Amino acid sequence: FDKTARLLGLPVGGGGGPAVEALAREGDPKSIPLTIPLQQRKDCDFSYAGLKTNVRRAAEKLADERALESVGDIEREDKANIAASFQNIAIKHIEMRLSRAMDQLEDDDVTSDIKSLALVGGVAANKELRSRLEKACVDRDWKLVVPPGRLCTDQGAMAAWAGVERLKLGSSDDPTEQEVYARFPFHNYSA
Numbered sequence: 001f002d003k004t005a006r007l008l009g010l011p012v013g014g015g016g017g018p019a020v021e022a023l024a025r026e027g028d029p030k031s032i033p034l035t036i037p038l039q040q041r042k043d044c045d046f047s048y049a050g051l052k053t054n055v056r057r058a059a060e061k062l063a064d065e066r067a068l069e070s071v072g073d074i075e076r077e078d079k080a081n082i083a084a085s086f087q088n089i090a091i092k093h094i095e096m097r098l099s100r101a102m103d104q105l106e107d108d109d110v111t112s113d114i115k116s117l118a119l120v121g122g123v124a125a126n127k128e129l130r131s132r133l134e135k136a137c138v139d140r141d142w143k144l145v146v147p148p149g150r151l152c153t154d155q156g157a158m159a160a161w162a163g164v165e166r167l168k169l170g171s172s173d174d175p176t177e178q179e180v181y182a183r184f185p186f187h188n189y190s191a
Contacts, residue, residue, distance in 0.1 A: 001123075003052050004086050007059055008079045009072045015154065020083045021126050026076070027084030032058050034089045036096065044101045048090065055086050091129050095136055102140060116143045125152035 005016030012019060037050045059071040062078050074082075098117070105111040117137055123129060124146050137144040146152075166172060 001087075001090070004055055004083065007056055007071060008074075008082060010079075010083075015122055017122060017126055020087060021128065023076075023080050024084040024087040024128070025080075027080030027082070029084040029088035031081040032085035034058065034085050036089055036093050038093070039096070042100070044097050044104070046093070046097050048093070051086070051089060051093065055082065058082060058085075087126075087128060091132050094129065095132060098133070098136065102136075102142065106140075115141065116145060119144060119146045120152070120155075122152055122154040125149045 001020045002012060002016030005012045005019045008020075008023070010016065010019035010023060034051065034054045037047055038045060056071075059074065059082055062074055062082070063069075063071050066074070066078075068074060102117075105114050117133065119130065119133055130144075130146055134144050136142075
């Protein structure tokens with residue numbers, strides 16, 4: 001969301017998500033053809049990398065078609081359509097991955113009684129996402145738990161605050177003794 005907001009020249013001081021969401025309300029979510037990432041994969045992996053490229057190319061194509069100098073010169077209506085289409089596909093990607101994860105939980109004897117989903121972090125403030133995940137949960141007889149919007153803040157800020165609180169208590173970890181992963185090997189920890 002942040003990268004799409006920057007691409008469209010939206011203010012990102014409060015995060016790109018709220019800016020994209022606000023502009024998306026003015027657009028048509030089906031106006032710009034974008035593909036849902038990782039559709040062919042049958043796992044729960046998640047990535048917006050291809051979608052970000054797709055959005056950039058669609059915006060550049062619009063700018064070229066309208067003989068504009070840059071994406072920044074695109075009219076607000078077109079930017080709204082890009083934002084709406086991006087948000088729609090980004091949420092569809094979440095819905096697809098979440099549906100797969102829910103299927104796996106429901107089909108497993110150990111986890112089949114899990115019927116709650118917590119939506120947290122800055123993205124949880126997105127009203128369209130909340131609405132669509134609420135519907136997905138209602139359709140499956142699951143409970144969606146979402147904090148009030150004012151408490152939906154960036155995970156980075158929450159992690160940093162947790163670090164401040166630990167330091168105030170005199171608790172810290174020696175960074176030279178920690179295993180750090182750019183991509184955590186979850187596949188090594190299957191049930």
